[in-house]
Amino acid sequence: MNVPLILTDFLDRAVSLYGSKEAIYCDDRTFTYSELNERVNRLSHGLKELGIEKGDRVAYLAPNSVEMLEGFYGIYQLGAIMVPLNIRLKPDDYLFILDHSESKVLFVDQDLYPLIVPIKDKLKTVTSIIVHYKDEETDEIGYDEWLSKQSNQTFERAILDENDVCSLLYTSGTTGNPKGVMLTHRNNYLHALTSMHHLRVSDKDTLVHVLPMFHVNGWGSPFYYTANGASQVCLRKATPETIFYAIEKYKATILHMAPTVLNALMQFYEQNLPVIEHDVRVVIAGSAPPPAFVTRVERELGWEFIQVYGMTESSPLSTISTIRSHLRKLPMKEQYRLKAKAGYPMIGTRVSVVNDLGEEVAHDGKAIGEVVVRGNGVMLGYWKNEQATMETIRDGWLHTGDMGTVDEYGMVDIVDRKKDVIISGGENISSIEVEGVLYEHPDVLEAAVIAAPHEKWGETPHAFVVLREGRTITEQELIAFSREKLAHFKAITGVTFVPELPKTASGKIQKVHLRNDYWEQKGKVSAGKFVN
Template identity: 70%
Template sequence: MNVPLILPQFLDRAVALYSDKVAVHCEGRVVTYQQLNDRVNQLSCGLRNLGIKKGDHVAYLAGNSLEMLEGFYGVFQLGAVIVPLNIRLKPEDYVFILNHSESKVLFVDQDLYDLIRPVKDQLETVKHLIVHYKDSETNETGYDEWLANFSSEPFNREELDENDVCSLLYTSGTTGNPKGVMLTHRNNYLHALSTMHHLRVSDSDVYLHVLPMFHVNGWGSPFYYTANGATHICSRKSTPASIFKAIQEHNVSILHMAPTVLNALLQHFDEHHPHIEQAIRVIIAGSAPPPAFIKRVEEELGWEFIQVYGMTESTPLSLISTIRSNVTGLTKEQQTELKAKAGYPMIGNDVRLLNEYGEEVAHDGKEVGQVAVRSHGVMKGYWKNEEATKEAIRDGRLLTGDMGTIDEKGYINIVDRKKDVIISGGENISSIEVEGVLYDHPAVLEAAVIAVPHEKWGETPYAYIVLCDNMTATEQEIIAFSREKLAHFKAVSGITFVEELPKTASGKIQKVQIRDAYWEAQGKEGRLVN
């Protein structure tokens, strides 16, 4: 008889093999795998007591915590669906997502409760609101007191099928409302098996949760680190100082994060030089980092840099950029350039680059096509949005909207989002390529390049830049720098200096907000240079 690929098996395995091992450190609390399982059973009993049934939706507005981690397994035992919420949204955004998802229970951290308080009366389906870390002034049900009412004995699980939806993740809507991505137990289970292999996850790992668990389930980290009996280090808020402190105190061996977060760690390291002895793997996804950035991580921090690629709709990871054993004869510089690419397909993924006619592009590192994914991770679809589902998945392939090239070694390089490609005088310009050059300037901390109108060329690259602390640079200086490093038509033609760039909760730069800022400032700031 076949064993269904369902996620509660991962915690079952950890309890069977690592029951007395520390599963979670969370802000002073230490929980073994047996104790984690006991709490999960209590949570499942509590949800059943609230009337939650198979297929119901349970939402979480929480930071990286023990409560968030146990929520996945506690919800899954009922055959219910977890709806993790981005903690950086506005109250009206939560109204849409909670009503659209038809969530019946909402768990929320006390320090995030003020995001829900003003819109409580607008929530149409939420019948129960339970607060983690509740203070005495909040007139809601407190999580700890509520949980204590229920048994930790083995829970009588609902019958689960691997094709059941287990999580509903809302993507950031650049236009219109966000879409709910339906991922199944099978999606997450097979993604975990593939990812744990490529990231070399083992029971000796200590994983620090920096990437938010609400962000496509923290790239699946609650699943494959648990399955392997690794130790989770959780903190609801992370700063560069607290991250380095956790690395030192808990002997952390692996972290996931966006490039902007890693950049902040590099800045902190430059100023404070924290001492770290153990080997560390840092997994990065998001905007492509320049090779110089990777070199700093590996030479200054001494960490192994691993670039991955994916999106929520593919569970998410599809590509990895480690150097394969059959790719030989490369200089150190060439190896770094390969590591900066999105990479080659992970096991279980068929990733191709297709031109506008649906044909695969040449493996020459030059011809550009759209990244299209067929894999075990491709979503079941968008919740209550068949039209968007049909638009995203065609002929069995997920169309990512990312444009890239593929070289003769099979390494894919993302040149831009389809909507972010700049067309100047009929030439396509990758904003990512231009940003990579700007990062080489010693005064540039962060850079984002967008297309702006130009009378002669139609469009031209324009940069928003954050300077490093205690460093200065002029617009003309950086424009000249970009012209030295790039073909003239690719160089930036104007710059706006800002104190910070807008980012998602996972640290990814939000270019849609930067474009909005440009148009709001048009005629007032950001002079164009001919």
């Protein structure tokens, strides 16, 4: 008899094999897996009392906390659907998502509750708002008191099929309203099995939850670290100071984060030189870093750098850049170059780079095409949006909108989002390649490159740059630096120095805001640059 792949299996395993282990650390609190399970049961009983049934949506607006972590399992026991909300949106965004998802219950952290106040009387389907860490002035249900009143006895679970939806994750669109990505128990279960293998997760690991759990469930980390009985540190506020403190205090072995967060950690390390004497793996997804950055992480910090690639619609991880055994004979410089790429397909996933005719491009590291993915992680579709689903999933392949190349080793390299490719005089320029060169300059802390309108060439690269503290460099000097390192048509033609770059809650630089503002200031609109 086939056993359905249901995510509650993972906590069951942790309780059975690691029940007495101190496993979850949040602020000054510590929980064993058995204690976590008791809280999960209380949550499930409480939700049932509120009328939540199989298929209902329950939303969370919270940072990384034990309350967020237990939400996944507490909701799934009822067969309900988790709707994690990005903590950096505006009240009207939450109004749209909560109404569109028809969420019935909203759990919100006290620090984020002010974002809900302006819209709570407009919500059409939310019947209960429960506040984590509630203060005395907030007139809502307090989570701790509410949870303490519920039974901690085993909850009678809903009967689920592995193809039932477990998570509804809203992607932040660049135009129009966000789309709700439907991921199933099977999607997340098989993604967990694949990811734990490739990331070598075991019960010896301690994960620091740096990546927000709302962000495609923190790349599935609440599932496969729990399944393996690993310890987990929940950081409600992830700063370089708190991250390094957690690594030292809990002897953390692995962290997931965006490149910009790792960059901030590198700056903190340079200034404070914290001593980390144990092995650490850092898993990065986002724009491909320059090989020199990988070298610094591994040689200065002594951490293993692991680049991965994926998107919400694929659960999310599809590729990984670890060096395969037969390539370890390559010079270290070449290995660092390979580690900076998106990598090769993970088990259970097929990844291809295709041209406009759907034909696979040459594996020469030069031919550019769109990255397409098929496999167990591909979403069920977009919630209430069949048109967008059909446009994104064609002939069984998920079209990512990312442009890439494939080298002779089968390593995919993301060169840009379709909308971020700069077309100058008929030549395609990768903004990521140009950014990689700017990061080589010792005065540059962060850089983002966009297409700027140009009368002769149509578009040319323009850089937004954050300088390191106390450093100065002129626009002309940075332009000259890029011309020394790149073919002249790829070099930047202008620089805007800014104190910071706009980022998502996971730390990804939002180039769409830079581009839209810049083009509006220039009085021009490029329709092709405003596509979601």
